[in-house]
Amino acid sequence: MATISIEYSNPLATQKDLAWGVESINRTSPECDQVASSLLEEMAAATGLPSFVWIPCRRYWKSETSLPTWLTLSPAMVDRFLYANGSTLVDLGPSIRFLGFPVTLPTGEVAILGSVAREGAANAPAEWILAATDAGWSQAELTQFVDSLLCIPRPTLDRLCALAGRHFSSMRTVDRLDDELQQLTSQIEYTFEEISLLHSLTQRLQLSRSPLELANHCLARLHSLIPASGNAIWMQVDHDRHHFSVEGHLPLDEFQLARLTSRFEEHDWSRPLVKNNLAKTLLGADFPGLQNFILVPIGEAPFRRGWIVSCNLSDDKEYGSVEASLLGSIGTILGTHLRNIELYREHQSLVISFVRSLVQTLDAKDPYTRGHSERVALIARRLGQELRLPADDLEDIYMSSMLHDIGKIGVDDRILRKPDQLTPEEFRAIQQHPMIGYRILKQLKNLQHILPGVRSHHEAFNGKGYPDCLKGEEIPLMARIIAVADSYDAMCSDRPYRKGMPLERLEEIFRRGSGLQWDPNVIDAYFAAREDISEICRAYSPTGTDLLAELPIETMARRFL
Incomplete structure (x- = not known):
């Protein structure tokens, strides 16, 4: 009834x-x-x-x-x-x-x-x-x-x-309780949607996620929570690039939004700015079509990186604390994400500077091998591409190759620069450099993932390499790839005591050593990419572009954090 x-x-x-x-x-x-x-x-x-x-x-x-x-x-x-x-x-x-x-x-x-x-x-x-x-x-x-x-x-x-x-x-009591229940149900549904949005946002806070991706995700979800005529996010993505995303109809363009924010420079931005009933006010006259709005910053001063604005709530409703709280939370999360990216870039710069300094230190000890590490890195990355490895692994290979000989810092300069044949004792000293490099780098948490290539790049596929006499697939794939790239550059490059080996002779050695010295799959990858590798070495210049510094931030973020 x-x-x-x-x-x-x-x-x-x-x-x-x-x-x-x-x-x-x-x-x-x-x-x-x-x-x-x-x-x-x-x-x-x-x-x-x-x-x-x-x-x-x-x-x-x-x-x-x-x-x-x-x-x-x-x-x-x-x-x-x-x-x-x-x-x-x-x-x-x-x-x-x-x-x-x-x-x-x-x-x-x-x-x-x-x-x-x-x-x-x-x-x-x-x-x-x-x-x-x-x-x-x-x-x-x-x-x-x-x-x-x-x-x-x-x-x-x-x-x-x-x-x-x-x-x-x-x-009457039952009806009142039913009304209260319906209101409570609506509040719970809204709260669930709000929590769902904030949860999905926090789940996307990896540094590999673009801030624009997060902004667009927020705008796509906001309309179900705040049924406004328009919602928008303006963000300073980096020093010389910004982005303006709009969902719905916004009665403000980018320039007008800047004018609006400038009107409230003295506002306490620890709290969202909420303005209702603007139809017959000076502010409403200056911004035609603007009936009410909420404006919240993305990030806190001095690290403010943008604004979130919601305009003209539907059904002539007024903005209140619920909408202000939600937008404030989103602004805080986006601001934190942008600040984390900035901090990571600073951290990335320090790591790259450290790696560059180590490589330059090695070049200063052994000037005859200058550029060897970076050429090995480029060749190894190309071999990894041929083996269909994912982008993350390719950058690990690149970084490990850059530092694969860093242990030579601990080897006597006279041995490194000796133009004559090494004695057995001197050769044993040289053989220590993988372990020296490993011990240097293992103290650095951000470089743990590249240690297998540094330690094992002189292992042989038949188990007769050093320092651990690993055999076959016991050798990390990273190290097996670097071993081929290292051998290629070492045999092709001129040394004080010899000229670089002709390519035909080098490839004959690769064929005979496949399955003995080197992984057959990696050797096959070399022959599939041999023209690209030859061009890499021909075009390489030690004074050219710093490829390490050009690694994408998304890739670097996945690797170092």
Whole structure:
């Protein structure tokens, strides 16, 4: 059974609203009939008596049974129900009883909901006689109608009146609780969506994620939480690049947004700026079409990197603390992400400077091999590409190759620069450089992932290499790739004691050493990429572009953090 949210009316508040004799244009609207029918069902179920609804300001009458339309309540009777302020019995003549009470309809109008009964034998009251006569009823019809009313003793009617009152009071409580439940459900749904957005945002805070990707993700989700005409994010991506993303219709372009933010330079930006009702203000005149807005910064001064703005909330609603809190959280998260990227870039610069310094130190000790490490890095990365390794692995290979000979810093300069054949003892000293390099770099947390290539690039596929005599796939793939690149550059490059080897001779050595000295798969990769590798070495210049410094920040971030 349908229920209607009703409230007992305050007689002092509603009395002045009753416009007697003034008929409403909408007196018989379908909505009115629907509400009245629902009330009648509830009243009939509660009392078991013929029931009616009377809306005085509409002059609207509806009955659940065949109660005549002339039975409408007079203003005096309505007053008695109103001032009773609850369920009550109103006597009409010596035997006719009206049971009822006022209710406030969802439209805000006051209605009287009631039932009619008699107590013992009854004659028609004088006002009924007049009303029935005006309606064309005969005396017999009126007598028959009065006799058809249920005869109920007064004590029973009193108890029925009290029960009906409690029933509708309970119904009102249930409706109120249902409304509160619906509001709570809406709040929970909104909170869930808000938490979901913030969670999805924090899940995307890896340094490899572009700030623009995060900004667009926020805008795509914001409309379901803040149904505004338009939402926008303006961000300073780096020193010379910014981005302006808009979702929906924004009554501000990029220049106007800058003007708007400049108007509030003195605002305390630890709190979002909320402005409502701008239609008849100076600010609204300066920015036509702007009805209300929220403006929050991305990041805190002095590291502020942009703005989030939401304009013109739908349905003429006003922005409040809920929307301000959500946008403030998003601004903080985006600001933190941008600041983390800036800090990482500074950290990246330090790491690159450190690696460059190590390589330059090695070049200073052994000038005859200057550029060897970077050529090996370029060749090894090309071999990794041929082996279909992912980008992350390629950059690991590149970095490890750059530092693969760093252990030579710990080898006597006279041995490194000796133009003649090395003695067995001197060769054993040279063989220590992988372990020396490993011990130097293993103290650096950010370079742990490149250590296998540094330590094992002189291992042989047949197990006769050094320092650990690893065999086959026991040797890390990174090291097997660097071993081929290192051998290629060493054999091709000129040394004080010999000229570089012809390419045909080098490739013959590779073929004979495949499966013995070197991994056959890596040797196959070399022959597949031999023209590219030859061009890399031909075009290389020690004074050329610092390729290490040009590694993408997304890749570097994945590698060093």
